[in-house]
Amino acid sequence: MRETTTNRELFEKLDNGEADVLVDMYFDFDWANQHGMRITNPYLSSNYVLVHRRGQALPRAPRVAASRSRDFTRQFVEQTYPADQISYFDTDAQCLAAVNDGRADLAFVKSVNANALLYQGLFYRLIAENNIVFTHGTCLGVSDRLDPIFVRILNKEIAHLPPEFVQSCINEETAAVNDNSPIAALLYRYPQESFLLLSFVFLLLLAGLIFFLYVRRSHLAAISRLAYTETATGLYNERWLELHLPHAIREEQEALKGGRLYLTAICVRQLTFLRATYALRLLAKSFADISRRAHETFPWFKIYAMSSDRTRLTVLCALPPGMTPKEAAAAITEDFDAVPLGDIVTRVRYHMSFLPITRERMTDISRLMGESVASLTYAKEQDLPYVIFNQDMHERFLWHQRLEELAERAFAQQEFAVWYQPKYDLKTKELVGAEALVRWQSPELGLLTPGRFIDYFEHIGIAVRLDYYMLGHVARFLEDRLRRGLPVVPISVNQSALHLSEGGYLQKMKEAAAAYHLPHGLIDLELTETAFIDFKAKEARANARQIIDELTASGYATSMDDFCTGYSSIAMLQSLPMDTMKIDRSILLAAETDRRAAAILESVIKLGNSLGMKVLTEGIETPEQESLLIRLGCTYGQGFLYAKPMPQEDFERFLASHLS
Numbered sequence: 001m002r003e004t005t006t007n008r009e010l011f012e013k014l015d016n017g018e019a020d021v022l023v024d025m026y027f028d029f030d031w032a033n034q035h036g037m038r039i040t041n042p043y044l045s046s047n048y049v050l051v052h053r054r055g056q057a058l059p060r061a062p063r064v065a066a067s068r069s070r071d072f073t074r075q076f077v078e079q080t081y082p083a084d085q086i087s088y089f090d091t092d093a094q095c096l097a098a099v100n101d102g103r104a105d106l107a108f109v110k111s112v113n114a115n116a117l118l119y120q121g122l123f124y125r126l127i128a129e130n131n132i133v134f135t136h137g138t139c140l141g142v143s144d145r146l147d148p149i150f151v152r153i154l155n156k157e158i159a160h161l162p163p164e165f166v167q168s169c170i171n172e173e174t175a176a177v178n179d180n181s182p183i184a185a186l187l188y189r190y191p192q193e194s195f196l197l198l199s200f201v202f203l204l205l206l207a208g209l210i211f212f213l214y215v216r217r218s219h220l221a222a223i224s225r226l227a228y229t230e231t232a233t234g235l236y237n238e239r240w241l242e243l244h245l246p247h248a249i250r251e252e253q254e255a256l257k258g259g260r261l262y263l264t265a266i267c268v269r270q271l272t273f274l275r276a277t278y279a280l281r282l283l284a285k286s287f288a289d290i291s292r293r294a295h296e297t298f299p300w301f302k303i304y305a306m307s308s309d310r311t312r313l314t315v316l317c318a319l320p321p322g323m324t325p326k327e328a329a330a331a332i333t334e335d336f337d338a339v340p341l342g343d344i345v346t347r348v349r350y351h352m353s354f355l356p357i358t359r360e361r362m363t364d365i366s367r368l369m370g371e372s373v374a375s376l377t378y379a380k381e382q383d384l385p386y387v388i389f390n391q392d393m394h395e396r397f398l399w400h401q402r403l404e405e406l407a408e409r410a411f412a413q414q415e416f417a418v419w420y421q422p423k424y425d426l427k428t429k430e431l432v433g434a435e436a437l438v439r440w441q442s443p444e445l446g447l448l449t450p451g452r453f454i455d456y457f458e459h460i461g462i463a464v465r466l467d468y469y470m471l472g473h474v475a476r477f478l479e480d481r482l483r484r485g486l487p488v489v490p491i492s493v494n495q496s497a498l499h500l501s502e503g504g505y506l507q508k509m510k511e512a513a514a515a516y517h518l519p520h521g522l523i524d525l526e527l528t529e530t531a532f533i534d535f536k537a538k539e540a541r542a543n544a545r546q547i548i549d550e551l552t553a554s555g556y557a558t559s560m561d562d563f564c565t566g567y568s569s570i571a572m573l574q575s576l577p578m579d580t581m582k583i584d585r586s587i588l589l590a591a592e593t594d595r596r597a598a599a600i601l602e603s604v605i606k607l608g609n610s611l612g613m614k615v616l617t618e619g620i621e622t623p624e625q626e627s628l629l630i631r632l633g634c635t636y637g638q639g640f641l642y643a644k645p646m647p648q649e650d651f652e653r654f655l656a657s658h659l660s
Ligand code: C2E
Pocket: 421, 436, 437, 438, 449, 450, 451, 454, 463, 466, 467, 470, 493, 494, 495, 496, 526, 561, 562, 585, 618, 619, 620, 621, 638, 639, 640, 641, 645
């Protein structure tokens, strides 16, 4: 078997003796003679059909794609069409491709080939006409070099070929062609099934996609539920509010004709008490209930959220024209004064702050929220049922922001200085000690007294750090003087109330005492009586006592600062064996003009003396105050009359002149 693609090759092979017999020869005696061949009788008749593009009418002068090597081209195409309309290709497939692409309008292809090629599905744009345009016989060509008997033998065989056999050979060959391009062929052959299958796959993909989107959505919903709600109560949290406020504000502003928008913060007024009595979870739940009901009751109570500590509610209030924050606060208080906490209905009062939403405030929502919290803090501090945010609070808020910004660096760069205020024996005028008071020498803010920042430091929890800083400086100051053989006096260091709830406070103080080698009692810790306010229960009092005992054991002296300003001073004395009672300046001032106050001051001094405490009064400014205190039995004093707080260098000079 020698395969060739063109007629020319075919004849060449026959000429040079490479082949003897041609299969698939055109049945034409003359032509065979011309090429030195004998031919057999036809064993097959080849039919040619017209192939063109589906649904397109043929032009009057169609362009014809013809197979170069076919005799049929010579016999039929070239006879039928002018040469300039014919373009030649090597194979039938190329002819069909040309028609398919529009390079030709029609092609004549052997019907068997046409069917086979179209059946593959590659030329689905084409259609083969049923009409046979041309038929010729196909025979075997035998080189005339061979014995003529051979042709006769072949003829005999051909005569015996059953037509079904010929047909089945053709069919097999057609089928063999088909297997080459499975998908296109399948689509072409089984259009309905393919369509169904594709639709099914598509639906399956679609269902998959929908399922994926659904799962994603529900995951996102779960995540945002976690991120934006307060889990215990199911209310939105402040992060959610911050996100939704801008839109809500714009919407309400449009709906609200002549009214006013406020960001309102609400908290429960007796929280410390309620917290001590009920579980926080219970409080939070009923707080959440209140907010839900308020939202239903008052049309002006718009979107709201709960703070992460569950003690504060922030609400967008759209007060209608004529309604004041005072009225809104009253409405809430009236409707929700009796609150069920578990099985018990309790009377609850509130602190509320109203922050008017102005155009310029809207640009910074997180600041808006911050200001809202700050104004609520103000209402709490001043114990007011409601406040409207004003310029003062605004400035306070800005001040606090500034403090927070600068505090960190202030620690790093040691901007806090220790100032000392001497303490005196009132009668002998002897120097008996000093109190260390912090001063912040800020490059930006100037010299600040603790009144400007200490409350806020407590509020944000860094007062504790400041106290350790002060303790360290004072201890080193004393150590240094002792090392140099200079005289010293006991120095008191203020301790924030926060220490008592700080983990490991006693341990840290013990370590500090061990680190500085100072005689016992040289450092005095000033604790305010309010620091022990939570120690009312018997067990807690024992705890407070233990704290004092351990501090004493570690080598510290202790003073009860600001005595007579708290609630339960006397009760506290019973359980707290502290060394010094520091009576607050306020009672001294009152005693000067008020006899009852003077009587109280006198009994307090007596009480302190009888308990064996050193009694000191703070803030003595005049000789009259001094003599009053001496008369009432007070031993020690501290105040501007003797000396103001002073920087360390001044205090060292002061010590030099007073202790020699
Ligand atoms: P305090 O412990 O009661 O300190 C006494 C305050 O009274 C000091 O104010 C002192 O300067 C002031 N003072 C003294 N004598 C007189 C007087 O004759 N007249 C008047 N009007 N005032 C007098 P300062 O230094 O501004 O401190 C204020 C408060 O800040 C202190 O009250 C103390 O509670 C707190 N503080 C100061 N330093 C620290 C510290 O290092 N840590 C902590 N946690 N608190 C501190």
